[in-house]
Amino acid sequence: MKTLFxxxxxxxxxxxLAQTIVSGQVIDEKNxxxxxxxxxxxxxxxxxxxxxxxxxxxxxxxTSTVTLVASFIGYEDYIQQSxxxxxxxxxxxxxxxxxxxxxxxxxxxTLSAGDSSKASALKPLDIVTTAGAVxxxxxxxxxxxxTSANPDDxxxxxxxxxxxxxxxxxxxxxxxxxxxxxxxxxxxxxxxxPFLFDGISFSTGGYSAEYGDxxxxxxxLNTTDIPTEEKTDLQIMSVGGGVGNTxxxxxxxxxxxxxxxxxxxxxQLIPQNNQFEDPYESISGEAVYRHQLxxxxxxxYSAYSYSNFSILQEDINIEDGIFFGLKNGNYYGNLNYEQxxxxxxxxxxxxxxAHDRNDINVAGxxxxxxxxxxxxxxxxxxxxxxxxxxxxxxxxxxxxxxEGVVIEDNAFESSVNSSNSGVxxxxxxxxxxxxxFKAGVRADYYGLSEELLIxxxxxxxxxxxxxxxxxxxxxxxxxxAQNNILQYNEQLAPESAEHYIxxxxxxxxxxxxxxxxxxxxxxxLLTYDTDRPQFDSNFEVNGDGYATGLDIFWxxxxxxxNLDYWxxxxxxxxxxxxxxxxxxxxPNFASSHNFSAVxxxxxxxxxxxxxxxxxxTSGRTFTNPNLEGFLNDKTASFQSLNLNWAYLxxxxxxxxxxxxxxxxxxxxxxxxxxxxxxxxxNFDRRSIGQAADRFIFVGFFWTLGSxxxxxxxx
Amino acid sequence: xxxxxxxxxxxxxxxxxxQSGYEKAMIKGLELMKTDLLAxxxxxxxxxxxxxxxxxxxxxxxxxNINSSWGQNPKDKTVLYxxxxxxxxxxxxxxxxxxxxxxxxxxxxxxxxxxxxxxTFGMKLSAETTALYEKAYNIAPENPRVALSRAEWxxxxxxxxxxxxxxxxxxxxxxxxxxxxxxxTGFTPSWGKERALEVQTTCNKY
Numbered sequence: 001m002k003t004l005f006x007x008x009x010x011x012x013x014x015x016x017l018a019q020t021i022v023s024g025q026v027i028d029e030k031n032x033x034x035x036x037x038x039x040x041x042x043x044x045x046x047x048x049x050x051x052x053x054x055x056x057x058x059x060x061x062x063t064s065t066v067t068l069v070a071s072f073i074g075y076e077d078y079i080q081q082s083x084x085x086x087x088x089x090x091x092x093x094x095x096x097x098x099x100x101x102x103x104x105x106x107x108x109x110t111l112s113a114g115d116s117s118k119a120s121a122l123k124p125l126d127i128v129t130t131a132g133a134v135x136x137x138x139x140x141x142x143x144x145x146x147t148s149a150n151p152d153d154x155x156x157x158x159x160x161x162x163x164x165x166x167x168x169x170x171x172x173x174x175x176x177x178x179x180x181x182x183x184x185x186x187x188x189x190x191x192x193x194p195f196l197f198d199g200i201s202f203s204t205g206g207y208s209a210e211y212g213d214x215x216x217x218x219x220x221l222n223t224t225d226i227p228t229e230e231k232t233d234l235q236i237m238s239v240g241g242g243v244g245n246t247x248x249x250x251x252x253x254x255x256x257x258x259x260x261x262x263x264x265x266x267x268q269l270i271p272q273n274n275q276f277e278d279p280y281e282s283i284s285g286e287a288v289y290r291h292q293l294x295x296x297x298x299x300x301y302s303a304y305s306y307s308n309f310s311i312l313q314e315d316i317n318i319e320d321g322i323f324f325g326l327k328n329g330n331y332y333g334n335l336n337y338e339q340x341x342x343x344x345x346x347x348x349x350x351x352x353x354a355h356d357r358n359d360i361n362v363a364g365x366x367x368x369x370x371x372x373x374x375x376x377x378x379x380x381x382x383x384x385x386x387x388x389x390x391x392x393x394x395x396x397x398x399x400x401x402x403e404g405v406v407i408e409d410n411a412f413e414s415s416v417n418s419s420n421s422g423v424x425x426x427x428x429x430x431x432x433x434x435x436x437f438k439a440g441v442r443a444d445y446y447g448l449s450e451e452l453l454i455x456x457x458x459x460x461x462x463x464x465x466x467x468x469x470x471x472x473x474x475x476x477x478x479x480x481a482q483n484n485i486l487q488y489n490e491q492l493a494p495e496s497a498e499h500y501i502x503x504x505x506x507x508x509x510x511x512x513x514x515x516x517x518x519x520x521x522x523x524x525l526l527t528y529d530t531d532r533p534q535f536d537s538n539f540e541v542n543g544d545g546y547a548t549g550l551d552i553f554w555x556x557x558x559x560x561x562n563l564d565y566w567x568x569x570x571x572x573x574x575x576x577x578x579x580x581x582x583x584x585x586x587p588n589f590a591s592s593h594n595f596s597a598v599x600x601x602x603x604x605x606x607x608x609x610x611x612x613x614x615x616x617t618s619g620r621t622f623t624n625p626n627l628e629g630f631l632n633d634k635t636a637s638f639q640s641l642n643l644n645w646a647y648l649x650x651x652x653x654x655x656x657x658x659x660x661x662x663x664x665x666x667x668x669x670x671x672x673x674x675x676x677x678x679x680x681x682n683f684d685r686r687s688i689g690q691a692a693d694r695f696i697f698v699g700f701f702w703t704l705g706s707x708x709x710x711x712x713x714x
Numbered sequence: 715x716x717x718x719x720x721x722x723x724x725x726x727x728x729x730x731x732x733q734s735g736y737e738k739a740m741i742k743g744l745e746l747m748k749t750d751l752l753a754x755x756x757x758x759x760x761x762x763x764x765x766x767x768x769x770x771x772x773x774x775x776x777x778x779n780i781n782s783s784w785g786q787n788p789k790d791k792t793v794l795y796x797x798x799x800x801x802x803x804x805x806x807x808x809x810x811x812x813x814x815x816x817x818x819x820x821x822x823x824x825x826x827x828x829x830x831x832x833x834t835f836g837m838k839l840s841a842e843t844t845a846l847y848e849k850a851y852n853i854a855p856e857n858p859r860v861a862l863s864r865a866e867w868x869x870x871x872x873x874x875x876x877x878x879x880x881x882x883x884x885x886x887x888x889x890x891x892x893x894x895x896x897x898x899t900g901f902t903p904s905w906g907k908e909r910a911l912e913v914q915t916t917c918n919k920y
Contacts, residue, residue, distance in 0.1 A: 036752055038755075038756035038759055038760070040756075040759075040760040040763070042763050042764075043763065043764050044760075044764055045735055045736075045738075045739040045760055045761055045764055046760070047756070047760045049752065049753050049756050069763070071759070073791070073794045073795065073798060074791070074794060099794070102790075120834075123833050123834050198838070228841055228842035228845055228846075229841055229842065229844075229845035231841075509789070557833070564833065607875065607876075648875075650875060
């Protein structure tokens with residue numbers, strides 16, 4: 001009897017392992033059976049793989065409520081909770097997953113550099129390896145369509161917009177003075193080291209509601225999340241030197257770098273078109289601290305730079321020229337904290353602080369400016385699923401700007417304090433992987449003009465065929481006048497622009513064609529009635545203008561082995577009435593045709609990358625007083641051929657040589673005319689050309705103290 | 715007395731059933747790996763979902779996906795496999811920290827990304843991978859997979875720069891010795907000897 005009982009128990013304990021049958025079929029949205037899907041009960045080992053008909057069947061010992069999971073690469077996970085006895089003959093319908101690879105992208109207006117998006121126009125490396133860019137991230141961006149090359153300025157001029165119309169953000173916090181101030185035709189540079197950023201997104205219009213107070217364009221820079229190893233970098237350059245170090249401990253890391261640049265010795269060797277009294281000299285340092293948290297990340301970024309130079313600027317009306325000296329000190333810091341919250345919410349906060357001071361002397365007149373600025377931002381994002389995401393945010397800007405002018409012992413002071421607040425929300429909806437929308441709106445309250453302005457932003461993308469997609473974007477944008485204007489008139493309403501963009505994108509196997517056409521409508525542009533803005537100018541905001549054009553970008557890294565090249569062409573038609581323009585005209589910084597071709601060829605045997613860039617920009621407008629009218633003449637075209645050569649000595653050492661404008665073409669950007677005519681009644685003129693015909697850069701970069709590889713910098 | 719025996723037997727039966735569930739599932743997965751990577755991956759996924767405190771099932775899911783990421787059509791699909799592998803490596807790392815086997819796996823996955831798109835990921839991942847192998851080597855110099863993968867990685871860089879690879883061939887020989895001495899317990903990884911022998915043959919050709 002006892003034995004029988006024992007047997008019974010043993011049989012039971014075995015047979016209880018296999019009782020219920022779970023079966024059914026997995027099909028996709030088009031009712032096609034899915035082969036190879038994984039179907040199982042969560043928390044058990046029970047499950048199987050679907051057969052060619054999408055069918056599955058397995059046994060389970062479970063008796064109560066179970067979680068049935070079906071998953072397969074390329075589809076959203078299917079999850080169903082139910083009583084196990086009801087799982088005989090279930091139909092599982094898969095929904096194709098929306099991911100960055102197979103779905104449309106909302107990319108009208110956007111050009112990104114990085115690996116996070118499949119539509120990256122540039123790779124992270126391109127920022128430093130584009131001939132002519134000489135390590136300045138803005139230099140590489142100027143080879144993209146939608147920009148007008150202004151090599152005498154160095155800032156980004158986007159689609160008929162002036163240099164001020166582009167705002168720069170680091171980790172989504174605003175950078176108040178991203179460029180080193182210069183004068184005349186000395187090109188400026190971005191302040192920040194390109195090596196600190198691993199993602200760059202450059203929008204030439206129609207950008208997200210998250211970004212306000214920018215009329216034409218935003219440039220978004222993201223610092224690297226986590227450095228992977230400790231290292232020391234040394235840079236010895238023909239114009240200076242630099243050193244960098246990264247330390248990692250536990251969940252913390254710090255990267256610091258410092259550089260010193262002095263153009264003195266270089267100017268001695270190579271003749272300059274400018275007559276320097278004190279050569280350009282700068283010292284700068286940056287530091288990033290990162291702390292990884294269990295559900296988030298804290299980053300602190302800090303940068304300080306100091307630069308000074310003075311020149312005797314040629315002037316047609318003053319024989320000895322005009323003395324111009326400038327000392328600039330700039331601090332920029334931002335704190336960034338992000339954390340994942342429950343239920344797929346994510347919080348991001350940012351705080352940036354900036355201090356900028358200029359001590360300028362122009363022909364004996366001292367002009368000192370001081371600017372303190374703050375930007376605080378809080379953003380919340382909820383991801384409902386891959387098909388629907390929404391975010392909300394608030395932000396606050398505070399700016400204090402002071403200017404002091406001393407003319408012959410008479411001191412004048414003016415200042416402005418502005419406080420602007422913004423709120424925004426935006427939703428991203430994928431109806432399917434072939435159709436997506438983004439709709440957002442932001443409201444900005446401009447404290448000085450006491451105006452509340454609402455800016456809607458919309459974009460949509462649809463896949464036309466396997467490799468083609470079309471997208472559109474619309475947006476309304478506002479931007480407050482510059483501080484040096486506001487100090488004379490605080491009530492000025494912000495300038496306004498509307499963007500309409502239509503974009504086609506083709507992508508296949510390492511080739512990409514992007515064609516974008518746009519119309520931009522400016523209104524409330526700033527106007528005044530004096531030679532330059534001053535305290536007694538009559539400022540108004542009744543200027544207007546438009547810009548329309550076509551941007552083409554082609555990149556191919558496939559056709560020729562080891563050759564990667566891109567070509568961009570922009571056509572621009574723009575006119576505006578603003579500043580002290582007498583009539584509507586095309587401004588000097590906007591050129592009708594811009595063409596760039598960039599090639600990079602890797603020579604295996606020489607362990608070298610050879611880069612070549614050719615830029616063409618059609619003539620720029622200027623006012624010729626010998627003819628009737630305003631902005632009535634055009635310069636000859638700008639052309640420049642740039643070469644660079646990077647040679648890898650070994651894993652730790654690299655030599656870099658770069659020559660811009662190798663043919664030494666004498667490019668002219670503008671003319672200055674004499675105030676008084678000569679005996680023949682003609683106004684004499686002086687050309688405003690390049691700072692130097694060529695720029696030659698030689699650098700040696702060495703990574704020490706680790707197994708780091710200089711390939712990383714190539 | 716009899717009833718106590720019964721109880722003991724009963725308990726034994728149950729505990730054998732319970733234990734062999736995991737073991738049987740893992741053995742089945744390892745068997746499948748020889749013939750069908752997809753089915754093997756799915757088997758390990760099921761085990762991983764049931765055993766949230768063991769790193770081995772997630773390890774094998776990642777390994778299967780790394781091995782099957784190649785030759786996907788369209789090429790972009792490779793990325794989905796690599797991303798899946800990364801998710802499971804992350805899961806495994808959350809269970810077992812500072813595990814040299816997982817560092818090796820991460821190194822292999824990084825190599826996949828670099829092969830997939832050298833221009834983008836070469837910069838980002840090669841320094842990281844070198845650092846990872848060094849870290850693994852410091853923790854477990856006697857682990858044959860660490861020795862093999864590190865040697866292969868270093869050999870790859872040396873070949874690229876046209877340098878002598880003999881020192882790395884010696885490291886491969888040493889890895890083979892380590893494979894011969896390795897005692898495998900449970901379901902900890904044991905692959906790699908065949909690969910090491912393959913690399914050794916190419917070394918001999920030089």
